[in-house]
Amino acid sequence: MQDGQTPTPDRTAPNGAGATAVNAHGDAAASGTEIDATGHHEGVGGQRGVAGGGNGFGTATATRGGTRVGGRTVIMGAGPAGLCPAYVLSKAGVPTVVLEKAPFVGGLARTIKRQTEHGEFKFDIGGHRWFTKNDALNDLFREVVADELLWVNRISRIYFDGKYVDYPLKIGNALQAIGPVTAARAMADYGRIRVQHRLRPEPILSMKDAYVDQYGPTLYKLFFERYSEKVWGLPCDEVSGDWVSQRTKGMSIMTAVKDAVVPSKGKVVSLIDEFMYPRDGFGRFSERMADGVTGLGNEIRLNTGVERVHREGNRVTALTVSTEHGQERVEGDNFISSIPLTLLAQIVEPAAPAAVLDAAKSLTYRNVITVNLMLKKRQVTNDTWLYVHDRNILFGRFHEPKNWSAAMVPGEDYTSLVIEYFCSFGDQIWGMSEEELVERSIKHLVEDMGFIARDEVIGGFTIRAPRSYPVYTMGYENAVQLVKDYVAEMENLQIVGRYGTFRYNNTDHSIETGLLAAKNILGEQHDLDQVNADQEYHEIKRVREPVGSATA
Template sequence: MDNGHHPGPNGTSVIPAGTEGAATNKTVVMGAGPGGLCAAYVLSKAGVPTVVLEKAPFVGGLARTIKHQTEAGEFKFDIGGHRWFTKNEELNDIFREVIADELLMVNRTSRIYFDGKYVFYPLKISNALKEIGPIMAARAVADQQLQQVKQKAQPKEIVSLEDAFVNQYGNTLYKLFFKRYSEKVWGLPCDQMSGDWATQRTKGMSLWTAVRDAIVPSKGKVVSLIDEFMYPREGFGRFSERMADTITGLGNQIQLGSGVERVHREENKVVAVTVATEHGSERIEGEHFISSIPLTLLAQIIDPAPPAEVVAAAKSLTFRNVITVNLMLKKRQVTPDTWLYVHDRNILFGRFHEPKNWSSAMVPEGDYTSLVVEYFCSFGDHIWSMTEEQLVEQTIKHLIDDMGLITRDEVMGGFTIRAPRAYPSYTIGYDKPLEVIKAFIGEMTNLQTIGRYGTFRYNNTDHSIETGLLAAKNVLGGHHDLEQVNAEKDYHEIKRIPEPAGAGRKTGA
């Protein structure tokens, strides 16, 4: 009997839009990125009837992997390299369980390119001070000491991103290593962005302690920056594809090409959603609803509409887009880096990675490699307005003329991927409208919001799936507060390990 399951584009089976039977869904999940899929994965394993509704014709959202066939073989591209890292072992277990025999451990070495020089990132102080020269280095150390004394004597509230960076690094290092890149990412001066982002994403360190430790190493607990990460051999998108395979394998449904257009409520209870499919509109009912679609969109499609201030709040929040230029190259290797951050203002892109350095399976066998080059932009600005041909050409020119990394005859071809609304923008004051939206959504008794744009929080995949996991546990009877995920002010990339560090490391790429 044909139960409506057909092989989908990811090798998973999907229910074609418009198929009967969705009325018995206990849980309706909106969006098939890692967040939504993790919720459905957990629910499917617990035997809960669940349907995932996805607007795109594929699963994986921002964390998908794009395949590109050439005469030399297949190239694979993430939308900006996605590494897996979390301090939460329950999430690591899920990742390992899903990726299973496709798991690699990859060494991380990333650098910043600035004014023709390279320094390690996260900053290794001795290397950074060496590269900037003795006079600038002395100024950087003195500057940071002064900042620490000032902050102790008269503590100043950290409001902006600039405050946060200067507080962590002092003015000299902020200007050298943080200001230009952050302004590329956000498209705004750092004094207009909220300091919230910096506390979790960068870790200040005392330059004086670093200099002193280089001479007389201190004893006690070792603090280590994360220098290796997990990665699926065939690209990060395999994480979503494999969760999708399990969900459909357990008899639940992933409905691709089904964009949620209306979320129907009766008072404070969501009763159904309407999706637009190629066959027309379809109403899908459920008992529990989990949304990973943009929070700003969700607030505007709830029916009956929320109070006007909620809709106004949703319209006031902003985000940044990403365009990746994906280049295929007849060359063995461009750089040894995991990521290379490019600070120079005359180079329009912000960062690139070389997928082969993450997994050799990302490029055809032989002397081939590729680059994924990231441009940060907003709708209508000069980067977003460039055509695919212009962006590819601009990228090639920067790599040849400004950085000297490739030659024209090594370029086999290139194409772009546009990812709108990839970064929720923490502009100063963003928290007020966000509170208004969340207060309204919070009144809905059976609607949970999860994920990155689903919660308007700068979530990595681990946080996104954590919210999915907790939402699923709540459907199963738990009482978890999703707001606590990624709310800690602690730096994400540090692990504290008892001395001696001990464990061996393996490389996969």
């Protein structure tokens, strides 16, 4: 590991109330394990915490806007967005039960362990770094992860045509990498676009419109088109511009130049260069929240899939769940759903109107398969992520867990790579076997990129994560709105998270919706739709001096 890349223990982590005893979780995953966000997961029975609902905690006292304040709360899904409200409500003494279809907590944000004769390797489902502009969420993360927290330097680059460029794009560095002639063309056509848009403003509809508006046609083609098409599996003019505005709002060549020349109002805090990470993998965040929930006497029921949502008038009265012992009815006062919005709409009884069901079925997701390679080698690169744009290389990006935390590999002579393939049901990549994907990854890394030697590979396996990216196809927002309006009729049901809201939320925004849902149950009033609706680039925060503790 290089200097400046060594993760350091947290400088300020307090001893939080949630820092309960830590158990070992996340057993070795079977090869080719499938983590299905819609919960199509088979497994053995499992249960955390005490059984039953009436556990002596606070009882319902009042109703506010359909929510029974302090009433028994039933949460669907034990990813971060479901566990966060469970954790907050448990601390407030509210009886809560979490129902999780999989045999583990953490959802997409979990960490998998793999035992080998060399020792234990750990893998996130694609590296998960913690970053947020919200101090309350940072405090929660620190409280939960407590003494396991590390600070990690971030060095991410784009690999294209055998060259490297910093990511997120730094204009000077990008122009240098493409050479003076292309750089001059890039700046000239960016200028032309700016003038054109000023004289004849055009609505930004597609992802292509949004990138061209921010960076001009040349830089778009070089640095955004190829990678975006790998991720989404669609031409950029068929993907809504919403994704770009959500992710890179306020970023453009213009703002980069302005920020360099004109002093901005308030200090700019970059969340790009350093991030927080739990020492033993991102999944520890969920596991520790789960420990907090069960330690406070509430219940997390694994292998318990929600199959039906029973509605009477404008209230949800109960759920039917499927367990290893058969079907069961689970009743509650308040309900929070982090299961896919598309699934939720289809399992309500009596059934939703046909238009709502059609809208739910029209929404699609993109899948991810990770190839996890274990290596007898000290380090492959010093990158946090390497984004691979070349079309002849089938995967989209990889990260090296050891660069995030030394505890992710058995010792200093070992490293590993998590290689991400973006795909859809029925396409070439999804149809490849584990063996083919591992071999294909090794071939690219050895022959096309020269990063590793074949005899350094100890082994490899895949994890399939279906439906991991909600796809913003053109016009998707009308379908989402129709489904959300229907769900909103059920006044004691709140939707949270990434799938839960069909919104491209990272963990911070996912748990923010969960946190606000919990606060609503505690008697406050928050509009969950306002989460992740910022007008500013989500990795930049402008604050008045002094700078907050968020980025230290």
